[in-house]
Amino acid sequence: MASTSPNGGRPAPAHGPAAARRARAAAVLGWLALWQLAAWAVGRPLLLSGPVDAAASLVSLASTGAYWGSVGLSALHVALGFLGSAALGCLMGAAASRRPGVRVALEPPMLALKAVPVACLVVILLLWVGSAGVGMACVAMVVLPAYYFSALEGLGARDRTVERALAVMGVGRGSRLLACSWPGLQPYLAATSRVTVGMAWKAGVAAELIALSGTTLGAQVYQAKLLLDTPALMAWTVTVVACAAVSERLVTALVAASVPWARRLAVSLAVRRGPAAREPGTVLWARGLEVSHGGVPVAAPVTLEAAPGDPVAVVGPSGAGKSSLAAAWCGWLGPSAGECGPDAPLGLLTQGTDLVDGLTAEENVALVCGDAAEARSVLGRLLPEGCLGRPVRGLSGGQRRRVALARALAAPAGPLVLDEPFSGLDAGARDSVAAAVRGAARTRAVVFLVHGPEEAARLGARVVPLSPAAGA
Template sequence: MRRLRILAFGRASALAAAGWLVVWQLVSWAVAAPVVLPGPLEVAGALVAGLGDGAFRRAILWSAGRIMLGLGMSYLLAVPLAWVSRRWDAVRAAARPPLRVMHAAPIACTAVLLLLWFGSAWVGCAAVVLVALPSLYFPLLAGLDAAPAQQREVFDAFDVHGPRRWLGSTWQQTVPALRAAGAGAVGMAWKAGVAAELIGISQGSVGEQVFQAKVLLETADVFAWAMVVVLLSTACERVLDAVLAQSASWALRIATRVRRSSGEGTCCGAVCLRHARSAHDGCAPVSLTVAPGERVCLMAPSGAGKTSCLRMIAGLDEPAAGAVEVRGRIAMRFQEPRLIESATAVQNIALFANGALDMADIAANLGALAPGLDACAPVSSLSGGQRGCVALLRALGAPADIVLLDEPFSGLDEAAHRAAAAWVAEAAGKRALVVATHDPRDAELLGARVVVLDAPGGGADGSAPSCWE
């Protein structure tokens, strides 16, 4: 359906373009003054004649090289500057005034200054940076600010940092914003570059050719050069957009192959909460001890603090009161799947498995947990139940010592519920397991101890003043 809509839109656009060309030709004939308004036939003739001229082609290469260099520099400056600005407000505040001035300054004025500073040969390249850098930076920063924090919490909970986090999270959030910003910045860069060349009369450039055509009143040539700039700008925009879109896929493939020395999950993970209370809800303080290899089900109705308890254990929330002590590495299955939408099911799991599971193991486990799931399809195309299974395997497949599961079987029917619980009971092995649930069957299915959080002080499991005594 989507492909048919794209084809229909393409046909409608082509018909609209043909209609405007007809209108242009009719108006040109009505004016009957080619010096004032040449028609598309005259412009096409000038363009064909120019393409046969070596100077015409060299001018295109000369300008395209410098404009592309300026665009490349703009991307290389805008992306890290936006990342740093999102993290540190001081950098954001310092960068805003000069970039706002660059964004608002008229190119006719700035081109004169750039001509004095860089000379006519490089004035076009400098003008491109002046225009493209703020045009990329501000939309990119806005896109990064709007990116949901939920994805960052997943990487925090699993303690994934360095190249895997940069490639699997940061770059995935950057690419959509950068593609949206580039849609306008590339066209503006080409216009600014050629305009600066025209003002500086850069020898051998497209701008110089336009200046000469203007002086000689060769209006058809001016239109032909305008057509060349439009076509080159459009082609450049499409190529850059395709490269950026593909780079997200490349980054995910590389990220799933990056390894950090961590070993497999062990049976040494342990947790202790002493009268811990979250700052984000009004629930009673929780006291809880989970011994190495022990399985615990936190039982309580919705809103009683189960999720807050898991978030404190994972280090995502600091306790407003009491203490939380954790020994070992954490893996967590959140209530929401929180998957990387552009990645496949296998990639979502491999990114956090850190080599603990190879691709064949992941595919086999997915087949056992969710029969019929297409492991190589983007998770955005999966059903809600299948997405939940991917998130569950992501948590159990990570090399963690403590596995936290928040309502892992919600939305499953009876048969699927029992099958998933049996799989979790086996996959958890000897690792500590803490499951937040409101279903009393889960404790029996997982062989877990029950801790009820609905009373003041949380689970009455007699935690000692020191967790490890």
């Protein structure tokens, strides 16, 4: 019996990388055939040389050392101009994303560079740097605004949730940059690279052609034009296109590979720095603390004091403002009345897991505590051994929740703020979590934010009810 398919009985189209490669190869061959047919139709090689003649000329050129010398010299100019300018553009974009004044000051020259024609730019640069450096300088000027605006947009659009949580727990700026900011920026830089690498080669070779710069690719293109050697002209053009294609693949592969490398470097930096000294006896407190949204208080003012050995559970239903209180302790939300403290780093568990997805469970904890052995020890009380070395993106919701709790417990900060520590956990996991946090509460000030008094009793905490604000 014949099988049917959703497209009316016709075979389903093949999908996958192999099919995509075959389709691209067929497209390339089709265009080459069309090019050769057009050359035969014109019948004048001086006007249009076909791929057969261009390939023969390319083989002849590639057998000489001068050819590879020209390719190498132009590649060096493009690489130096591209890499230096891309790095500078990212740094400038980062500065502009942090300081509005810098952004306002940099916007006019960046917009001007983005719009100025390459020919005009080459003439100006010839006056400034001479013919030997014009290719590299032109590449730098073309690349700079692209990476500046890419970094500015990427850093402005990134999700800061994990980064903010790590900052509260005392993770250094360098580690946060490598673990969170750079991975968030990577898709923007990858997209920019796919466009900008080809632009860099076009701008660099055009500058070399106009400036007749040494024995570069641009100068060779000009020489072929003077000699009316159309096959050689096509061969040099194919060389530039091939160099651009190879460079684009290399740059985009490096940008993609930099993300796991950066995340693991962040952990290495944290471990190399080592754990910070924990301040014993730190008290977590609030005095008349009130938080508001849109000028409207979400709960009645809260006064409490949690000391080591005397944990406090702030009890209230969903929407009562418990997470807003946690945000006030973290410094994310300014109190509308009262005050809270301390300002020192906190061990933090939010309602979201706020984990670095590209790292393993053990690496996420080590990033905060700076001690791989301590990370394994804390995680071992909450998770099966097989989960410790797995990337957290592959863990279940409950397992991720326990990794986030282990990270808070391992944080070198004294006080702990734990928002709904039992959320998403089964009965067995709740028992292990309760035991772990009760143990921590014996030596550290802990505030739990929970739904009901039974959760407070499980944690052995004194209850502070959270009442609705007056008129709410």
